[in-house]
Amino acid sequence: MTLNQLRTFLAVAETGSVRAAAQQLVVTQAAVSASLSALQKSLGVPLLRPDGRGLRLTDAGEAYAGYVRRILGLLEEARLAAAAAADPERGELRIAAVTTAAEQIVPALLGGFRARHPQIGVRLEAGNRARVRALLDRHQVDLVLGGRPEPGWDVQVHAVRAHELVVVAAPALAGPAADGGARDASLLPWLARQAWLLREPGSGTRASTDALLVDLDIAPLTLMVGSNGAIRESASVGLGVTLVSRDAVAAELTSGRLAELPVPGTPLHRDWYLVAHRGPLPPAAARLVAYMLQEGDFRPPA
Numbered sequence: 001m002t003l004n005q006l007r008t009f010l011a012v013a014e015t016g017s018v019r020a021a022a023q024q025l026v027v028t029q030a031a032v033s034a035s036l037s038a039l040q041k042s043l044g045v046p047l048l049r050p051d052g053r054g055l056r057l058t059d060a061g062e063a064y065a066g067y068v069r070r071i072l073g074l075l076e077e078a079r080l081a082a083a084a085a086a087d088p089e090r091g092e093l094r095i096a097a098v099t100t101a102a103e104q105i106v107p108a109l110l111g112g113f114r115a116r117h118p119q120i121g122v123r124l125e126a127g128n129r130a131r132v133r134a135l136l137d138r139h140q141v142d143l144v145l146g147g148r149p150e151p152g153w154d155v156q157v158h159a160v161r162a163h164e165l166v167v168v169a170a171p172a173l174a175g176p177a178a179d180g181g182a183r184d185a186s187l188l189p190w191l192a193r194q195a196w197l198l199r200e201p202g203s204g205t206r207a208s209t210d211a212l213l214v215d216l217d218i219a220p221l222t223l224m225v226g227s228n229g230a231i232r233e234s235a236s237v238g239l240g241v242t243l244v245s246r247d248a249v250a251a252e253l254t255s256g257r258l259a260e261l262p263v264p265g266t267p268l269h270r271d272w273y274l275v276a277h278r279g280p281l282p283p284a285a286a287r288l289v290a291y292m293l294q295e296g297d298f299r300p301p302a
Helices: 003-015 018-024 029-044 061-087 100-104 106-116 129-137 169-178 187-193 204-216 228-238 246-255 283-295
Strands: 048-051 054-057 092-098 121-127 143-146 156-169 197-199 223-224 242-245 259-261 268-276
Touching: 003 018, 003 029, 003 061, 018 029, 054 061, 061 092, 061 283, 092 100, 092 106, 092 129, 092 283, 100 106, 100 121, 100 143, 100 228, 100 246, 106 121, 106 283, 121 129, 129 143, 143 283, 156 169, 156 204, 156 246, 156 283, 169 204, 169 259, 187 223, 197 204, 197 228, 204 242, 204 246, 228 242, 228 246, 242 246, 268 283
Parallel strands: 092 121, 092 143, 197 223
Antiparallel strands: 048 054, 143 268, 156 242, 156 259, 156 268
């Protein structure tokens, strides 16, 4: 088997067809088919099967794809490690962050970091917690900034930063619910009548919202909105209430476009965790960790 065969296999696995993989790789469909045939012949097991007009991974293909992603990720990690060893100030920083952190925290940190290390390249990926975990597991990034690591995830925590989740709504919608009278018995029925704006499944904020609604013992109408920016705008025009990171709505709370609601049990106190695989960090990642502990309101893990 060759690296070209592995990359071709992953392209087909991710696009679902020989034609789409050929377009992605800028090769002919015949070249893709030949690579797949050679790879499956060398392994002695079928990795793909027909699925309508496309292809789908077999069980063997699913298992193999996971290893291939890690192998290719490690090869890229090795290339970057060699380049960094030859010239530490010209390495590449690869970091992934959950959406809120990627939008509200990481950009300012990277701006200050690059002012100190202008020759270091930066690759930032954003997504929900499932996506950023997958990127680290596949060795496609060196650092991940997100919520508390899930049990069983074998990672090392390098830095921690406090943050809060708050319930907010447009002042016109919230009305008396945003003032001191909101703690009376009318608050929970009012909250139950409102539409709650939710992130997509897999988001840490979505999981916290689901848990909060259970704790409040309410089952309101819910609307799924795909990004923090869309949630902020939707809430600010009165479309509903939402549980969101204070970092994500700090400007709107200051300007009065949104109001924090004194919902029982909130604010929810959480932490951001900066994690990596166990072992020595690449030089660029180690420099970022040091910078975040010094300048980014992060603290060493307990």
